[in-house]
Amino acid sequence: MLNDTIVAISTPLASAGIGIIRISGDEALKIISKIFVPKKSMDNRNIVSHTLHYGYIIDPKYNRTLDEVLVSYMLKPNTYTRENIIEINAHGGLIVLQSILSLVLRSGARIAEPGEFTKRAFLNGRIDLSQAEAVMDIIHSKTELALNASVNQLSGNIKNEIEKIKKNLLETIAHIEASIDYPEYDIDELSADQVKEKMEKVATKIKYLISSYDNGKIIREGIKTVIVGKPNVGKSSLLNALLKEQRAIVTDIPGTTRDSLEEYMNIHGIPLKLIDTAGIRLTEDIIEKIGVNRSKELMLNADLILFVIDSSECLTTEDDEIMELISNQKVIILMNKSDLNKKVKKEHLKEHLREMTIIETSALKFEGLDQLQEQIKNMFMIGNIQIDNETVIHNIRHKQSLEKAIESIYNVIESIDNRMPEDCYAIDLHSAYEHLGEITGDHVNDDIIKQIFSQFCLGK
Numbered sequence: 001m002l003n004d005t006i007v008a009i010s011t012p013l014a015s016a017g018i019g020i021i022r023i024s025g026d027e028a029l030k031i032i033s034k035i036f037v038p039k040k041s042m043d044n045r046n047i048v049s050h051t052l053h054y055g056y057i058i059d060p061k062y063n064r065t066l067d068e069v070l071v072s073y074m075l076k077p078n079t080y081t082r083e084n085i086i087e088i089n090a091h092g093g094l095i096v097l098q099s100i101l102s103l104v105l106r107s108g109a110r111i112a113e114p115g116e117f118t119k120r121a122f123l124n125g126r127i128d129l130s131q132a133e134a135v136m137d138i139i140h141s142k143t144e145l146a147l148n149a150s151v152n153q154l155s156g157n158i159k160n161e162i163e164k165i166k167k168n169l170l171e172t173i174a175h176i177e178a179s180i181d182y183p184e185y186d187i188d189e190l191s192a193d194q195v196k197e198k199m200e201k202v203a204t205k206i207k208y209l210i211s212s213y214d215n216g217k218i219i220r221e222g223i224k225t226v227i228v229g230k231p232n233v234g235k236s237s238l239l240n241a242l243l244k245e246q247r248a249i250v251t252d253i254p255g256t257t258r259d260s261l262e263e264y265m266n267i268h269g270i271p272l273k274l275i276d277t278a279g280i281r282l283t284e285d286i287i288e289k290i291g292v293n294r295s296k297e298l299m300l301n302a303d304l305i306l307f308v309i310d311s312s313e314c315l316t317t318e319d320d321e322i323m324e325l326i327s328n329q330k331v332i333i334l335m336n337k338s339d340l341n342k343k344v345k346k347e348h349l350k351e352h353l354r355e356m357t358i359i360e361t362s363a364l365k366f367e368g369l370d371q372l373q374e375q376i377k378n379m380f381m382i383g384n385i386q387i388d389n390e391t392v393i394h395n396i397r398h399k400q401s402l403e404k405a406i407e408s409i410y411n412v413i414e415s416i417d418n419r420m421p422e423d424c425y426a427i428d429l430h431s432a433y434e435h436l437g438e439i440t441g442d443h444v445n446d447d448i449i450k451q452i453f454s455q456f457c458l459g460k
């Protein structure tokens with residue numbers, strides 16, 4: 001499949017200033033010579049790589065001009081795919097681009113699958129699998145921090161980190177196997193204690209990478225923050241106050257919010273995905289019931305819960321029920337309506353919820369909101385998330401492979417502690433090595449590769 005020449009429209013199919021059609025493969029030069037008539041005649045045998053040429057795309061069969069274009073010639077091996085690449089910069093119109101595309105197809109290319117250009121870059125060894133994944137992450141970045149992390153990944157920071165660990169493992173494996181296979185040679189033996197010491201260092205490194213995933217997820221997806229509470233405590237007012245706009249409907253009628261509502265706000269470059277929910281109570285109203293169930297569902301999947309109570313009223317069984325539901329999650333309790341006379345005592349809340357932070361707020365008077373943001377910042381260590389120099393794992397696939405690798409390393413350590421023979425733990429060393437190879441793509445099966453690239457955009 002790597003032998004044929006592929007083509008795709010690499011820009012969105014919409015009216016735009018320019019649209020780019022990209023061709024990659026051995027036939028790219030031959031195909032373009034059939035359909036491109038440059039203003040200044042050029043010799044196809046002496047093309048200088050990475051040059052841009054002005055001219056017309058002409059359908060030779062009907063001698064019809066399709067568009068006025070600029071064509072870039074990029075000769076292998078210094079290209080995105082490591083193959084010859086031609087890019088036609090045409091006008092960005094649906095019909096123009098599709099006409100040129102079908103002409104290229106008729107001239108001998110095949111339509112590219114999603115991500116196939118990047119897949120070729122990977123299969124031809126220009127980038128590893130983690131870098132290929134970074135390409136997609138860059139395209140889908142929702143925050144500046146996410147973009148930063150993905151660019152670092154593309155530049156190879158994860159690849160380098162993993163390669164270092166793999167090299168370390170490989171040296172140990174080679175040493176052990178040489179002494180098993182060639183006992184007659186006098187190889188400096190690594191003592192079991194030395195192997196153990198090495199593996200403990202490896203485990204620490206892997207553990208560190210795994211722990212970076214929590215930050216990575218936040219960088220990538222933001223903090224999913226769900227505002228919950230019984231009806232009329234001021235949840236929607238709080239959302240509006242934080243966003244500084246009248247986004248949600250607020251009334252003094254309990255049960256105003258029927259459906260959940262999402263908005264983003266930023267804390268130090270990290271998005272907070274704020275979700276206002278329907279107040280939780282027992283209700284016979286069918287629509288409200290659906291809303292209440294949805295609130296409960298959202299609560300379970302939240303990174304953070306803002307539990308709002310009305311501090312000017314006594315707590316009720318509804319508040320108790322919610323506290324029960326959220327007792328295992330990251331929660332900040334907001335004693336709202338602090339501008340009114342206080343009836344709820346903090347001590348009473350603490351009886352129910354031991355570890356939780358309590359903040360007094362008034363959504364009406366915009367009080368306590370800075371304190372709330374500060375608390376969120378500290379809770380998620382947002383000030384500490386620095387990804388410029390640090391390697392952050394933010395891909396679940398990478399995390400899973402690291403977890404499997406560390407499992408195997410722990411097995412090695414355990415075998416050594418139990419004084420097992422070397423060939424026993426050599427197997428676990430191998431499997432740790434292979435799990436790390438899943439990240440870089442040296443040990444990964446075709447199905448996984450297929451699945452990863454199928455998530456790519458067309459033309460990338």
Ligand SMILES: Nc1nc2c(ncn2[C@@H]2O[C@H](COP(=O)(O)OP(=O)(O)OP(=O)(O)O)[C@@H](O)[C@H]2O)c(=O)[nH]1
Pocket residue numbers: 229230231232233234235236237238249250251252253254255256257258277278279280336337338339340361362363364365
């Ligand atoms: N005094 C005072 N009133 C508030 C405060 N926050 C909200 N309210 C009032 O409380 C009432 C209910 O506010 P909402 O924001 O709609 O409450 P909710 O929790 O979203 O209610 P549901 O959508 O019904 O679950 C409104 O009349 C608000 O003006 C506050 O901090 N102080």
Ligand SMILES: [Mg+2]
Pocket residue numbers: 235236237248249256257277279
């Ligand atoms: Mg509401």
